[in-house]
Amino acid sequence: MLKALSQFMAMLVSADSRYDKYVRGETGGTLNPDEITGLELFKIKCAACHATDLFTDQSFRNNGILNDFSNDAGRNEVSTFPDDIGKFAVPSLRNVQKTAPYMHNGKFPTLESVLEHYTSGVKDSPTLDPLLKQNGQLGIALTESEKKQIISFLKTLTDEAFIRDTRFQKN
Numbered sequence: 642m643l644k645a646l647s648q649f650m651a652m653l654v655s656a657d658s659r660y661d662k663y664v665r666g667e668t669g670g671t672l673n674p675d676e677i678t679g680l681e682l683f684k685i686k687c688a689a690c691h692a693t694d695l696f697t698d699q700s701f702r703n704n705g706i707l708n709d710f711s712n713d714a715g716r717n718e719v720s721t722f723p724d725d726i727g728k729f730a731v732p733s734l735r736n737v738q739k740t741a742p743y744m745h746n747g748k749f750p751t752l753e754s755v756l757e758h759y760t761s762g763v764k765d766s767p768t769l770d771p772l773l774k775q776n777g778q779l780g781i782a783l784t785e786s787e788k789k790q791i792i793s794f795l796k797t798l799t800d801e802a803f804i805r806d807t808r809f810q811k812n
């Protein structure tokens with residue numbers, strides 16, 4: 642069963658979004674000015690955790706969505722290390738436009754509410770990632786238009802060919 646599952650999962654490769662075409666310089670790979678600014682902002686503000694073209698550094702981190710982890714301890718439930726309390730897998734953001742609700746507990750219904758979280762909703766706790774508490778300030782500073790530009794960029798990660806692949810559709 643493990644072999645079958647891993648073989649199936651290894652088939653699930655999404656690498657044909659407009660962003661991918663842009664990176665590879667292919668036809669259809671055009672990003673508009675807002676999307677390009679969004680990409681630049683993303684690299685500065687988000688890519689430390691949502692890193693590489695997988696958009697995850699494959700680590701576990703506390704991004705401040707909770708400050709009481711008594712019923713939801715995250716990686717600590719597996720590792721038992723106190724330092725892992727409140728840390729959750731950094732997810733890929735490929736096709737993120739299509740995967741609401743967001744976070745491990747589905748806390749946010751929209752990408753707008755996710756960006757709102759990062760700018761003004763980050764909760765402090767002992768394991769909060771230092772990237773979200775720089776110079777004693779909680780969260781990531783972004784203007785309203787910067788948030789919109791980041792969301793425009795995130796939508797370029799939608800891979801229609803992947804989503805519509807009939808091999809992965811239920812009968």
Ligand code: HEC
Nearest residue numbers: 686687690702704729730731732743744745755759770772
């Ligand atoms: C300190 C590391 C870190 C930084 C910086 C960070 N994120 Fe995250 N992000 C996470 C973690 C960890 C999760 C998953 C939390 C969970 O599941 O509860 C997450 C989840 C998300 C999700 C939800 C994905 C899903 O499928 O549920 C989105 C969207 C997202 N981040 C976008 C961003 C954007 C945009 C930025 C920059 C403004 C950003 N992140 C900055 C660590 C980070």
